[in-house]
Amino acid sequence: MRRSLKFLLRPTRHQEIALTACLEDHRQLYNAALEHRRTAYAKAGVSVRYGDQSAELKHIRGDDTGGQGRWSFSSQQATLRRLDKAFRAFFARVKAGRAPGFPRFKGRGWFDTVEWPKDGDGCRWDSQPEHPSATYVRLQGVGHVRVHRHRPVRGRVKTIAVKRESSRWYVVLSCDEVPVGPLPATGAVAGIDMGVASLVTTSDGVQVANPRHLAATAGRLADAQRDLAGKRRGSRRRRKAVARVAALHGKVRRQRLDHAHKAANVLVGAYDVIVHEDLRITNMTRSASGTIEAPGRNVAQKSGLNRSILDAGWGVFLTILSHKAESAGRKLIAVNPAGTSRTCSRCAHVAKENRLTQAEFRCVSCGHAAHADVNAAVNILRAGLALRQAAEAA
Numbered sequence: 305m306r307r308s309l310k311f312l313l314r315p316t317r318h319q320e321i322a323l324t325a326c327l328e329d330h331r332q333l334y335n336a337a338l339e340h341r342r343t344a345y346a347k348a349g350v351s352v353r354y355g356d357q358s359a360e361l362k363h364i365r366g367d368d369t370g371g372q373g374r375w376s377f378s379s380q381q382a383t384l385r386r387l388d389k390a391f392r393a394f395f396a397r398v399k400a401g402r403a404p405g406f407p408r409f410k411g412r413g414w415f416d417t418v419e420w421p422k423d424g425d426g427c428r429w430d431s432q433p434e435h436p437s438a439t440y441v442r443l444q445g446v447g448h449v450r451v452h453r454h455r456p457v458r459g460r461v462k463t464i465a466v467k468r469e470s471s472r473w474y475v476v477l478s479c480d481e482v483p484v485g486p487l488p489a490t491g492a493v494a495g496i497d498m499g500v501a502s503l504v505t506t507s508d509g510v511q512v513a514n515p516r517h518l519a520a521t522a523g524r525l526a527d528a529q530r531d532l533a534g535k536r537r538g539s540r541r542r543r544k545a546v547a548r549v550a551a552l553h554g555k556v557r558r559q560r561l562d563h564a565h566k567a568a569n570v571l572v573g574a575y576d577v578i579v580h581e582d583l584r585i586t587n588m589t590r591s592a593s594g595t596i597e598a599p600g601r602n603v604a605q606k607s608g609l610n611r612s613i614l615d616a617g618w619g620v621f622l623t624i625l626s627h628k629a630e631s632a633g634r635k636l637i638a639v640n641p642a643g644t645s646r647t648c649s650r651c652a653h654v655a656k657e658n659r660l661t662q663a664e665f666r667c668v669s670c671g672h673a674a675h676a677d678v679n680a681a682v683n684i685l686r687a688g689l690a691l692r693q694a695a696e697a698a
């Protein structure tokens with residue numbers, strides 16, 4: 305099993321300067337290689353290939369020992385491969401008859417990652433293993449950079465990447481052969497309903513609320529984006545507003561991830577089988593029908609944008625849940641969510657009138673009353689168990 309792990313870096317001032325230079329040189333390499341391909345194609349109708357550019361890289365490094373020559377040959381090759389991939393995708397779109405966008409030059413701020421394709425080649429994870437309390441990653445041309453390793457790394461480190469997000473630096477490890485540690489069976493199964501006020505509600509009535517601070521940050525982000533829209537292009541105020549939006553985006557992302565990890569841990573610890581809505585269908589039906597249910601009272605409904613910021617957490621949550629479920633030996637089942645919020649979980653009567661308010665469900669046929677999200681979660685569970693039974697019978 306393959307898994308990626310992301311840790312905050314704590315570079316020294318000097319290392320931060322070197323990291324910035326490393327990223328910038330890789331960006332310039334990318335742009336130069338793109339320019340090379342464009343002119344060769346425009347002037348001579350020749351398509352330049354990855355192999356050609358990789359061979360040329362040797363000369364570039366030799367001629368520029370204090371610049372491009374400082375960095376790892378492998379990370380530079382990875383950058384050229386990234387361009388090659390962009391071109392392949394471009395030609396595939398041409399071939400498919402779609403209107404393709406030509407691969408673009410990367411401006412400052414649009415190139416934020418450098419990858420080393422193999423641990424030990426121009427980079428080394430845990431480069432000072434004898435250090436009693438800290439973890440380091442060595443990057444060629446940068447040095448041993450301290451890592452805030454907030455959780456253990458299991459399995460074998462395959463690739464190492466450095467990523468800049470606003471003013472922070474991260475290292476992203478991709479690990480192979482991560483041991484799977486199944487949790488003991490609990491004998492419990494659950495359906496989960498995903499919402500806005502509560503990120504998840506389980507069929508046995510447990511609610512994991514979206515934290516208030518996430519809603520608050522989402523609200524501030526919505527404000528900041530509106531503020532940005534009113535700023536003149538190229539102005540100093542606009543640059544400031546852009547930086548603020550980026551910082552808030554980062555904050556939302558971190559809060560959401562943190563919360564998703566916690567919620568997924570709760571579920572994976574408690575249930576052997578977890579049934580959830582198929583998000584592709586959920587998103588489609590909710591936006592197409594235009595009947596986006598109003599969020600609960602806990603969440604400031606400032607704008608559609610605020611809502612969508614909270615909604616976007618579902619995908620992150622499900623991704624994390626599926627990783628945790630896999631390593632714990634739990635089973636996840638995705639079901640079509642159509643009708644789950646209008647159907648009575650006791651008598652199966654379907655009516656839009658069953659749903660009195662956002663939170664309240666009362667069946668007009670049998671009188672069954674429940675929290676609307678719990679009722680939906682029970683329906684989701686039932687659909688999932690039926691699917692599983694059908695699969696076992698087949």
Ligand SMILES: [Zn+2]
Nearest residue numbers: 648651667670
């Ligand atoms: Zn009923």
